[in-house]
Structure formats: structure tokens, C-alpha cells
Amino acid sequence: xxxxxxxxxxxxxxxxxxxxxxxxxxxxxxxxxxxxxxxxxxxxxxxxxxxxxxxxxxxxxxxxxxxxxxxxxxxxxxxxxxxxxxxxxxxxxxxxxxxxxxxxxxxxxxxxxxxxxxxxxxxxxxxxxxxxxxxxxxxxxxxxxxxxxxxxxxxxxxxxxxxxxxxxxxxxxxxxxxxxxxxxxxxxxxxxxxxxxxxxxxxxxxxxxxxxxxxxxxxxxxxxxxxxxxxxxxxxxxxxx
Amino acid sequence: xxxxxxxxxxxxxxxxxxxxxxxxxxxxxxxxxxxxxxxxxxxxxxxxxxxxxxxxxxxxxxxxxxxxxxxxxxxxxxxxxxxxxxxxxxxxxxxxxxxxxxxxxxxxxxxxxxxxxxxxxxxxxxxxxxxxxxxxxxxxxxxxxxxxxxxxxxxxxxxxxxxxxxxxxxxxxxxxxxxxxxxxxxxxxxxxxxxxxxxxxxxxxxxxxxxxxxxxxxxxxxxxxxxxxxxxxxxxxxxxx
Numbered sequence: 001x002x003x004x005x006x007x008x009x010x011x012x013x014x015x016x017x018x019x020x021x022x023x024x025x026x027x028x029x030x031x032x033x034x035x036x037x038x039x040x041x042x043x044x045x046x047x048x049x050x051x052x053x054x055x056x057x058x059x060x061x062x063x064x065x066x067x068x069x070x071x072x073x074x075x076x077x078x079x080x081x082x083x084x085x086x087x088x089x090x091x092x093x094x095x096x097x098x099x100x101x102x103x104x105x106x107x108x109x110x111x112x113x114x115x116x117x118x119x120x121x122x123x124x125x126x127x128x129x130x131x132x133x134x135x136x137x138x139x140x141x142x143x144x145x146x147x148x149x150x151x152x153x154x155x156x157x158x159x160x161x162x163x164x165x166x167x168x169x170x171x172x173x174x175x176x177x178x179x180x181x182x183x184x185x186x187x188x189x190x191x192x193x194x195x196x197x198x199x200x201x202x203x204x205x206x207x208x209x210x211x212x213x214x215x216x217x218x219x220x221x222x223x224x225x226x227x228x229x230x231x232x233x234x235x236x237x238x239x240x241x
Numbered sequence: 242x243x244x245x246x247x248x249x250x251x252x253x254x255x256x257x258x259x260x261x262x263x264x265x266x267x268x269x270x271x272x273x274x275x276x277x278x279x280x281x282x283x284x285x286x287x288x289x290x291x292x293x294x295x296x297x298x299x300x301x302x303x304x305x306x307x308x309x310x311x312x313x314x315x316x317x318x319x320x321x322x323x324x325x326x327x328x329x330x331x332x333x334x335x336x337x338x339x340x341x342x343x344x345x346x347x348x349x350x351x352x353x354x355x356x357x358x359x360x361x362x363x364x365x366x367x368x369x370x371x372x373x374x375x376x377x378x379x380x381x382x383x384x385x386x387x388x389x390x391x392x393x394x395x396x397x398x399x400x401x402x403x404x405x406x407x408x409x410x411x412x413x414x415x416x417x418x419x420x421x422x423x424x425x426x427x428x429x430x431x432x433x434x435x436x437x438x439x440x441x442x443x444x445x446x447x448x449x450x451x452x453x454x455x456x457x458x459x460x461x462x463x464x465x466x467x468x469x470x471x472x473x474x475x476x477x478x479x480x481x482x
Contacts (some may be wrong), residue, residue, distance in 0.1 A: 030452070053332070059332040060333060060337075061332055061336060061337065062304065062333075062337045062338065063303065063334075075350025077318045078318070091294070091296055091302055092302070092303075093301070093302040093304075094302060095301065095302060096301075096303050096337070
């Protein structure tokens with residue numbers, strides 16, 4: 001992944017590609033989270049393949065692109081009409097493709113200003129959470145992360161409890177990736193990073209986007225300290241067997 | 242296929258399913274062309290699986306559904322987030338799904354009246370072509386076909402020549418499936434039906450849809466006889482090696 005969808009850490013893709021190529025290994029990067037937030041130059045990295053998606057750049061859902069170097073041979077998964085030079089059969093979703101292209105063009109052209117704006121909001125939130133809330137752990141790299149991503153473990157809390165209490169105040173966060181929404185399992189990303197299960201389940205992701213403002217940071221900080229206290233009193237998270 | 246996308250022939254799916262099940266064979270039907278034009282009752286046929294698509298019922302492109310019996314085990318082709326109970330990973334395209342559902346509901350509720358209307362237009366076109374144009378072969382079953390599909394071989398003509406000449410008169414047809422548009426190969430469907438290569442390449446599909454009217458049939462018949470004569474004079478189709 002160019003940037004992780006949960007904790008927001010940005011990987012040194014160009015360096016990793018270099019190592020992979022030393023060992024004659026083909027390298028694909030999931031850049032879905034990165035495009036529009038970071039400068040993503042497929043050619044500069046020497047990547048062999050890269051995936052991007054419409055719904056993360058303000059475009060339609062259900063559309064994405066696999067960018068590949070010209071000399072990479074692909075094995076089709078979907079067979080039939082032979083569209084897209086036999087790589088992916090199926091009637092092309094022309095309106096979605098056009099929407100995806102327009103959204104990507106806009107997102108990429110605005111990515112530098114957008115990154116600066118979201119980064120400033122995120123840094124403010126991170127600083128204020130670390131100052132005002134005890135026993136908090138920032139997950140992911142402090143600097144080298146998606147500009148709009150702030151991911152914390154609030155020790156002694158259950159992430160789901162924080163999620164519900166914030167939702168009741170009109171603040172929407174998430175406890176993990178959208179893929180695993182509703183699944184009461186600790187994040188595989190946090191466990192792989194060495195967090196224990198209780199800390200993993202005590203985590204919450206704040207994401208800033210196109211419509212976010214400094215007022216939103218103020219709104220979070222007005223209610224979060226009390227919500228964390230309340231969640232702590234509700235008891236420590238149960239550990240799944 | 243419940244109904245063929247080129248020549249429009251409707252298959253006796255319930256009978257075929259019965260035979261397949263006698264031999265313990267799982268049966269899937271591509272019903273993309275049938276839904277909205279014919280009465281498609283998944284349960285009445287005892288089918289194991291069936292595919293339908295949004296763009297053939299007036300809904301969005303890029304969305305479809307695989308309908309399966311509850312006891313069929315599926316092997317996923319796409320892996321990742323585990324959406325759709327692990328059968329097809331990927332962020333769900335919610336707007337497309339909603340559009341597909343709305344379009345399908347409308348198309349299915351109107352399918353009987355729509356079939357009657359399109360069938361009448363098609364029968365009129367078929368009758369007038371057979372009366373007015375010599376050396377013409379109707380491909381596919383004369384009665385048991387998609388209501389809006391009229392597929393002919395115009396002997397002595399090249400299908401592409403007819404296509405261009407009709408296009409110049411504002412009449413849009415096709416020489417095969419959209420999947421193979423621009424590919425100068427005779428239709429595999431017609432060859433499989435026993436047509437020789439020259440006859441297969443002399444074919445043209447007329448399709449009626451939601452906006453078609455009797456005036457459209459008149460418009461075709463005003464120009465088609467002269468166009469066929471002109472295409473014949475342009476020479477017989479070349480046979481691909």
C-alpha cells in the first residue's frame with residue numbers, strides 16, 4: 001500500500017520497488033488512499049503496477065484503474081466479451097469512467113493545496129488530543145502519514161463505545177476500515193504493528209476531507225475529553241476469544 | 242443464455258435445467274438480454290444461478306447481479322475486503338446498486354406491455370423486409386425470440402457496408418455483439434448455427450427499444466431496399482483467411 005487505509009502511514013514506495021527489483025520481483029502498489037492526498041508519480045517510482053479508485057478522489061463508486069507498465073503480462077480473472085484487450089471482459093461503464101477521470105484530474109491538480117490544508121487540521125487535532133487526553137497513543141508515523149488521517153488508541157476505552165458516543169454528538173469517525181465495519185475483531189493492521197488486542201480495540205480513526213474546517217476540530221475537542229472519560233467508566237474492552 | 246444477444250433466440254431454460262440436473266450438473270443462465278423483455282422467473286426454472294445486468298434494463302452500466310440458489314457454493318475471484326460475504330470483495334457501488342434496482346423494478350413491471358409493443362414493431366419490420374428484399378435470411382427462431390430483435394443475413398452484401406450506408410441515413414444497427422464491434426471476424430454465433438462465412442458476414446441486427454415507434458420501421462423500409470442493392474453492387478464480402 002502506498003498509504004495505509006487505517007493508520008495512514010505512507011510507505012517509501014520507490015525504495016521498496018528498488019529492493020523488489022533487485023530480487024526480480026514484480027511490484028504492485030495499492031495507491032487508492034494516496035492519489036489526491038500525496039504526489040503520486042507512477043513513473044518516478046519504477047512501479048510495475050498500481051491501483052487507484054474513483055470513490056477516494058470524489059468520483060463515483062464502482063470504478064477504478066489498474067495502471068501497469070507496458071511490459072507486464074496480465075492474467076485475466078474475468079472472461080467473456082474480450083473488452084479492454086482481453087484483460088477485463090465486461091461492458092465498459094462509460095459514465096463512471098468519465099466521472100472517475102474528471103474527479104481524478106481535479107483531485108490530482110488540487111492535491112498539494114489539499115494536503116497542506118488537511119495536514120494543518122490533522123496536526124491541530126493530534127496536538128490537542130495529546131495535550132488534553134491522558135493515556136492516548138497515536139498510531140502510525142507521526143509525520144509520514146496521510147495528511148487527513150489521525151488514528152489513536154484511547155487506552156481503557158472500547159473503540160465502539162467512543163464511536164457511538166461521538167455519533168450521538170454528530171461526529172462521525174471509524175474504528176477500522178470500511179471493509180470490516182460491523183465485524184467485532186481487532187484491526188489486523190494494529191495487531192501486525194505489535195499493538196496488543198486491548199489497545200487495538202481501543203482505537204479510533206478521525207479523517208479530514210474536502211468539507212472539513214477548523215471548526216470541526218473545535219467541535220471534536222469540545223466533547224472528546226468527556227466522552228473518553230465516560231467510555232473509560234463503561235469498562236475496559238472485552239478481549240475476543 | 243436465456244436469450245441470445247445476437248440472433249435473439251430464446252432458449253427453453255426450464256427444460257435445459259431439468260436435463261442438467263438429471264446429470265447432477267449445476268446450471269447458470271446469462272439472462273442479461275431476457276430481463277425486462279421476457280418473463281424471467283428464477284425460481285420457476287429451478288436454475289442454480291443467473292446473471293442480470295443494469296445497462297440492459299435502462300439502468301447504469303457497470304453494475305449487475307449474480308442470483309444464486311442458497312445452497313450453491315461460490316468460489317470468489319476477487320479477494321480483499323471481504324464484502325458481500327466474501328463472495329466479491331470491493332467497495333460497494335451504492336448509487337449504481339440503487340439505480341440498478343430502480344431500473345429493474347420498472348423494467349420488470351413493464352415487461353409484458355413492452356414485449357407486446359416491441360414484438361409488433363419487429364414483426365412488421367421482418368414481414369416487410371422478407372416481402373421487399375430478395376435473398377434475405379432471418380437468423381434465429383422466427384417466433385421464439387427477443388421481442389425487439391430482428392437479425393438478417395442479406396446475401397451478397399457485406400454487413401459493414403450496410404451498417405455504414407444505414408448510418409449515413411441516421412439508422413443505427415449492428416453487425417454483431419457490442420463486444421466484438423470493430424473486429425472483422427464473422428460472428429461465432431452464426432458460424433455455430435451452421436451459416437457459412439459469407440452469409441455470416443452479410444448479417445445485420447436491428448434492435449427495438451424503449452423509444453422505438455412505427456415511424457422508425459417506416460424510416461428503415463424507405464431506405465433499406467436501395468441500400469441493399471447498393472451494397473450488393475459494391476461486391477461480395479471478402480472471406481477472412
